[in-house]
Amino acid sequence: MVAPVEPRKIVIEPVTRIEGHGKVTILLDEDRKVTQARLHIAEFRGFERYVQGRPYWEMPVLVQRLCGICPVSHHLCAAKAMDRIVGVDQLTPTAEKVRRLMHFGQMFQSHALHFFHLCSPDLLFGFDADPAIRNVIGVAKEHKELAVQGVMMRKYGQEIIRITAGKKIHGTGAIPGGVNKNVSIEERDYLLKDIDQMLEWARGALNLAKNYSLEHLETVKVFGSFDSNHLCIVRKDGAMDLYDGNIRAINKDGEKIFDGVDPQDYLDYIQEEVKSWSYMKFPFIRQLGPEKGWYRVGPLARLNACDFIDTPEAEAARKEFIGVTNGKPNNFTLAYHWARMIEILHSAEVIRDLLNDPDLQGEDLVLSGDRRPEAVALLEAPRGTLFHHYEVDENDQVKRCNLIVSTTNNNTPMNRAVETVARDHLQDKEEITEGLLNHIEVAIRAYDPCLSCATHALGQMPLVIELKDSDGQLLDSRAKGLSNSS
Numbered sequence: 001m002v003a004p005v006e007p008r009k010i011v012i013e014p015v016t017r018i019e020g021h022g023k024v025t026i027l028l029d030e031d032r033k034v035t036q037a038r039l040h041i042a043e044f045r046g047f048e049r050y051v052q053g054r055p056y057w058e059m060p061v062l063v064q065r066l067c068g069i070c071p072v073s074h075h076l077c078a079a080k081a082m083d084r085i086v087g088v089d090q091l092t093p094t095a096e097k098v099r100r101l102m103h104f105g106q107m108f109q110s111h112a113l114h115f116f117h118l119c120s121p122d123l124l125f126g127f128d129a130d131p132a133i134r135n136v137i138g139v140a141k142e143h144k145e146l147a148v149q150g151v152m153m154r155k156y157g158q159e160i161i162r163i164t165a166g167k168k169i170h171g172t173g174a175i176p177g178g179v180n181k182n183v184s185i186e187e188r189d190y191l192l193k194d195i196d197q198m199l200e201w202a203r204g205a206l207n208l209a210k211n212y213s214l215e216h217l218e219t220v221k222v223f224g225s226f227d228s229n230h231l232c233i234v235r236k237d238g239a240m241d242l243y244d245g246n247i248r249a250i251n252k253d254g255e256k257i258f259d260g261v262d263p264q265d266y267l268d269y270i271q272e273e274v275k276s277w278s279y280m281k282f283p284f285i286r287q288l289g290p291e292k293g294w295y296r297v298g299p300l301a302r303l304n305a306c307d308f309i310d311t312p313e314a315e316a317a318r319k320e321f322i323g324v325t326n327g328k329p330n331n332f333t334l335a336y337h338w339a340r341m342i343e344i345l346h347s348a349e350v351i352r353d354l355l356n357d358p359d360l361q362g363e364d365l366v367l368s369g370d371r372r373p374e375a376v377a378l379l380e381a382p383r384g385t386l387f388h389h390y391e392v393d394e395n396d397q398v399k400r401c402n403l404i405v406s407t408t409n410n411n412t413p414m415n416r417a418v419e420t421v422a423r424d425h426l427q428d429k430e431e432i433t434e435g436l437l438n439h440i441e442v443a444i445r446a447y448d449p450c451l452s453c454a455t456h457a458l459g460q461m462p463l464v465i466e467l468k469d470s471d472g473q474l475l476d477s478r479a480k481g482l483s484n485s486s
Helices: 056-066 071-085 093-125 136-142 144-165 185-192 195-215 217-222 263-268 286-292 299-305 312-323 335-355 411-425 434-445
Strands: 008-012 023-028 034-040 229-234 246-250 256-261 270-273 282-285 374-381 384-392 398-404 463-468 474-480
Touching: 023 411, 023 434, 034 411, 056 071, 056 384, 056 398, 071 093, 071 144, 071 374, 071 384, 093 136, 093 144, 093 195, 093 335, 093 434, 136 144, 144 185, 144 195, 185 335, 195 217, 195 312, 195 335, 229 299, 229 374, 229 384, 246 263, 246 299, 256 263, 256 286, 263 270, 263 374, 263 384, 270 286, 282 286, 282 411, 299 312, 299 335, 312 335, 411 434
Parallel strands: none
Antiparallel strands: 008 023, 008 463, 023 034, 229 246, 246 256, 270 282, 374 384, 384 398, 463 474
16 A cells, blocks of 8 residues: 655744734645645634623724734724714714824824835845845844834824824724814824925835836736735725725726625625634635635725825826736736835825814714614725624624624735745745745735734744655754744
8 A cells, every 4th residue: 555645844934024923834745846835824813702792882992902003993993883883974074084194194104114114125135135134124224214214104103193092002082973082283283294204205115116116027027926806995986095985896807896885785795714724714705706706905906996096196106006007907916015105105195184174173073873783894904904893782782793804805815825926936946945935925925914913822933844855754944933943
């Protein structure tokens, strides 16, 4: 009897320079061909259960504990759902604009954090560069001005959050039916004094991402790239709206799969699949099924699916972006970076306009109406479309909650990207190199995944990679983060 052939297995744990913890496994057959590549989310969160039995008014503060990276997104999305629970369909102008300012402060700081701190080392030094240099410390040493810009841009966004939400992390500004404070004249002026500099730095970041993409266009076109559907919310006139709108999904050619879908009806269009090897769910478009209905979300999807951006500089940049693909959707994974920097410029433009709006100093902050038992809210978090769905009983307690976080929506695309890069760069290799493995991480980092929203880890997260031949014999091994490793 012939013994079954054991495949080679490469494990990357943890994936680095992302928010949260995950691992990648890659299986190769006896001919060193990739047979399987997966991104695993191996820890469990369970917030959908934790919130059951809690009073509905706690939700905006409670669910943002999902994450310390993008708490504002969960804070606002839960608040939007609770608006409907208390019978409010339209906030006062002051409440909505304070919330939008908070949201765009979050977009600005989050995009700055990802671009300058997490992905810029790959773009500036190359995917195969020495890992001792290819990190944020290396950026600070070799590109000091860029490093300072990244820190100051993130600080500015955090200051907006502090002023509108009360704290930089896990604030309390948004409440059911409105907000608990406005923006004073002094606070407005404090933020206005730096907005021109933020705009200038945002333009520079956009040029850096754009120029990299155009100068390396042949690589950008193929690296971890594949055709896909795209999903986001858009305003009724088709404009990008990162705070509110209806759901639109398009296919790889830009044809609409559905459009104008009220968030309350999302379950008629979106379904979630569970797989045994990950605690993250796998959403897909119902009418297309799990094999063909998966989609991408985030900056790339938003630029592909919207009709226009309502701020002039970002709209000009969007037109240049879609010009690369002759107006068709851009399905290049590395184009996420360019798209993200268009959004950081858009965020700066919106922040400037909001700070000059006298409604921020209004006194009419909260509304209420007739209680509802159920509500759904969506917004565009930095990493993509975020779904919050709640049912509340007659005692004001949450009895059911469903969350589809942005990174969950990108679960299948990230796995596709991992598999694509593994097939292109790891097949037929007999030796593991850090540079080769970093190619896998580069593909994942393009999506800016926030695994903190879907995972939680305690203790050490060591990295152990082993390469075995078809007989199970160890060919090569690397380790870090272990107490006995070098």
